[in-house]
Amino acid sequence: MLRNVTEYAKEGKPLKLISPLFLVLIFLLLSSTQVSADSSLTISDISSNKNEEIIPSQENEPLPDPSKEPEEKPDDDLGDITEEEGEEEVVQIADPLYPWNKTMYHFNDKLYFWLMKPLAQGYSAVVPEDIRLSVSNFFDNITTPIRFVSNLFQLKIKDAGNELFRFLYNSTAGVCGLADAAKMDFDIRKKDEDLGQTLGSYGIGHGIYLIWPFLGPSSLRDTVGRVGDYFLNPVHYINPTETAVGITVYDRVNETSFRIGDYEDLKKSAIDPYVSIRDAYVQHRKKKVED
Amino acid sequence: MGKNIISLILLIVLLIAPVSAHAGVPLETVKGHVDKVLDVLRDTSLKGESMKKIKKEKIRFVSEKMFDYAELSRRTLGQNWIRFKPEQQQEFIELYKSILEGAYIDRIVSYTDEKIIFNKENPLSEKTVEVQTTIITKKADIPISYRVIRKEGEWRVYDVVIEGVSLISNYRSQFAQILANKSPEGLLDTLRKKAGKA
Numbered sequence: 001m002l003r004n005v006t007e008y009a010k011e012g013k014p015l016k017l018i019s020p021l022f023l024v025l026i027f028l029l030l031s032s033t034q035v036s037a038d039s040s041l042t043i044s045d046i047s048s049n050k051n052e053e054i055i056p057s058q059e060n061e062p063l064p065d066p067s068k069e070p071e072e073k074p075d076d077d078l079g080d081i082t083e084e085e086g087e088e089e090v091v092q093i094a095d096p097l098y099p100w101n102k103t104m105y106h107f108n109d110k111l112y113f114w115l116m117k118p119l120a121q122g123y124s125a126v127v128p129e130d131i132r133l134s135v136s137n138f139f140d141n142i143t144t145p146i147r148f149v150s151n152l153f154q155l156k157i158k159d160a161g162n163e164l165f166r167f168l169y170n171s172t173a174g175v176c177g178l179a180d181a182a183k184m185d186f187d188i189r190k191k192d193e194d195l196g197q198t199l200g201s202y203g204i205g206h207g208i209y210l211i212w213p214f215l216g217p218s219s220l221r222d223t224v225g226r227v228g229d230y231f232l233n234p235v236h237y238i239n240p241t242e243t244a245v246g247i248t249v250y251d252r253v254n255e256t257s258f259r260i261g262d263y264e265d266l267k268k269s270a271i272d273p274y275v276s277i278r279d280a281y282v283q284h285r286k287k288k289v290e291d
Numbered sequence: 292m293g294k295n296i297i298s299l300i301l302l303i304v305l306l307i308a309p310v311s312a313h314a315g316v317p318l319e320t321v322k323g324h325v326d327k328v329l330d331v332l333r334d335t336s337l338k339g340e341s342m343k344k345i346k347k348e349k350i351r352f353v354s355e356k357m358f359d360y361a362e363l364s365r366r367t368l369g370q371n372w373i374r375f376k377p378e379q380q381q382e383f384i385e386l387y388k389s390i391l392e393g394a395y396i397d398r399i400v401s402y403t404d405e406k407i408i409f410n411k412e413n414p415l416s417e418k419t420v421e422v423q424t425t426i427i428t429k430k431a432d433i434p435i436s437y438r439v440i441r442k443e444g445e446w447r448v449y450d451v452v453i454e455g456v457s458l459i460s461n462y463r464s465q466f467a468q469i470l471a472n473k474s475p476e477g478l479l480d481t482l483r484k485k486a487g488k489a
Contacts, residue, residue, distance in 0.1 A: 092464070133429055189432070258430045261401070269394030271485060272465045279464040280456045287455020 093209045093219065093282045104211035105274050111214065112256075112263060120256035127257075134178040135254045140190055141170050141177025145232040150193035154201045162188050192288065195232075196225025200289035209278055217281040317420040318412050320446040321437045324357040325407060325424075332402055347396050354396075359447035360388045362440055366449055367459040368466060375475045383475075386482040387462075393486070420446070 095101060124132065144167040151160035166182040174181035182188045199221050207220030218226065230236055235251075238244040270276035331337065331349045364384045365372050375383060406427040413421040418441045426433045438450035451458045469478050 129429065136430065261398075265394065265398050268397075269391070270465065271390075271462070271481065272468060275465045275468050276461055279461050283456040283460060284454055 093206050093278065095209045095278065097208060097210065101209060101211040102274060104213050105277070107213050108211065108216055116253065116256050117260060119253050120260055123253055124257040124260070132254055132257055135251075136258070137170070137174070137180050138177045139235075139251045139254070140180070141167060141174070142234050143232075145234065146195070146229045147191065147193045149232055150195055150198045151191070153195070153198045154193070156193075159191050159193070162191070166190065191291075194225055195228040196222035196285070197289050199225055200285065206282065206285070209281075217277060219281075219285075222285065315412070317439045317441075317446045318409055318422045321357075321422045321424075321439060321448065322409050324353055324448075327353045328399065329407075332400070343400060346400055350396050350399060351392055354392060357448055358388075359440060359442065359449050360384050362442075362447070362449040363387070363459060367462045369463055371466065371470050371475075374470070379475050379479060382479055383482070386479065386486050389486045390482065391458075418442075419449075421452075 144163055148160055148163040148167070151157075151163060166180075166188055167177075169182045169185075170177045170180060173179075173185070180190070183190070196219075204221050206222070210218050210220060210223055212218055212223070215226070235247050236244055238247065266276065266280075267273045328350055331346055331353070334346075336342075337346050337349075361384055364380070364387050367387070368375070368383070372380070408425045408427060410423040410425060413423060413436075415421050415438065420439050420441075422437045422439060424435050424437070426435060434454060436452040437448045438452065439446040440449050449459070466478060469481060473481075
């Protein structure tokens with residue numbers, strides 16, 4: 001499994017990675033007109049998937065059920081609920097690439113349990129939390145360009161200024177960004193912004209749901225954002241590429257070391273983890289765009 | 292005339308007083324419950340694996356008072372709620388509750404020393420309020436909001452929003468998917484299996 005990653009690392013030259021990405025994007029843009037026609041696929045696929053105990057594939061009770069036609073009793077409380085539900089607006093995303101996404105979901109699931117989790121567990125057993133936090137701060141600091149540019153593009157001038165200040169202050173007083181001195185001394189906190197959110201702030205919708213191997217849940221819009229973020233991330237300009245990918249993997253392992261158990265909990269609490277994660281992704285990104 | 296003004300002022304005072312006295316009640320209510328849970332978690336007499344069960348039982352007791360599971364269930368199912376017969380609704384509430392408790396109590400028990408800040412209240416509607424809190428961990432600040440509803444003078448939680456992800460919306464999307472090609476009984480069956488009560 002480890003060899004797989006190093007192989008991936010060796011192949012991972014930026015251009016090689018990106019050109020198929022663009023091809024896929026173009027394909028998706030072209031095919032997005034079929035979204036509504038395809039979306040019925042999702043539901044039928046779910047019922048026929050072999051997803052263990054979650055959806056038992058016993059004879060489905062036919063839909064026409066006495067309970068389906070409720071007695072027409074006007075229920076005040078219920079009327080109230082539907083009213084408020086409308087205000088809460090259910091966020092949804094088209095998933096015409098369900099077969100691909102489901103495959104990638106399983107791939108990432110295995111990637112986590114077989115590789116990332118053991119790596120992160122071993123790593124955090126050896127490396128004390130304070131050092132892991134410093135590493136995390138360091139990576140946050142060098143990815144400032146993503147947040148700075150995203151803020152600027154959203155005309156969040158004050159936030160952009162904050163990011164610039166944080167970078168200068170943390171790089172000096174925070175010793176190369178190892179400490180988040182700007183947060184400790186001035187309570188100026190990192191504001192997580194990226195180009196996907198920037199596009200969202202322009203009113204651009206997700207398009208469709210897309211899960212990428214290694215990278216996890218995304219959407220058409222956020223994938224375009226991620227490609228932009230890629231070029232704004234200084235790590236990707238390191239030569240040779242092997243080193244850049246190695247650093248990226250290390251960053252991921254370090255981040256994962258803080259989150260061991262989160263994914264397990266999510267899976268445990270979900271009735272259908274795939275749908276739960278898809279919904280959580282959309283809700284979470286919506287909140288980030290609004291912030 | 293003077294009398295009228297005085298009675299008018301009295302009336303206004305009487306009308307306003309309860310309102311201002313109630314401002315902050317949702318937040319205080321949620322905080323009270325959260326503090327009780329924290330007390331259980333910090334109770335040094337309940338240390339060790341053997342005491343975990345007692346801890347969980349105590350937390351379950353608080354959750355019973357803190358959450359309005361009926362409201363939570365109805366809002367989760369949304370439009371689909373009326374497809375359930377009364378006894379199916381009752382069973383749904385019980386199963387959903389046991390799944391939620393099972394999933395989240397483990398997580399709460401593993402809580403360490405994070406600080407919880409109660410930020411503010413944000414009115415959502417006439418009888419619903421959002422209590423915004425932040426959990427400060429060494430790694431990051433996690434925003435958690437409790438949405439509470441007032442019923443018979445009591446504020447109880449019907450939704451929890453963690454980093455923008457609403458619990459009931461998340462389950463709604465899952466249940467809607469299942470109910471799209473299954474009857475309520477089919478969903479209940481899935482839940483029974485999940486809750487280990489098949």
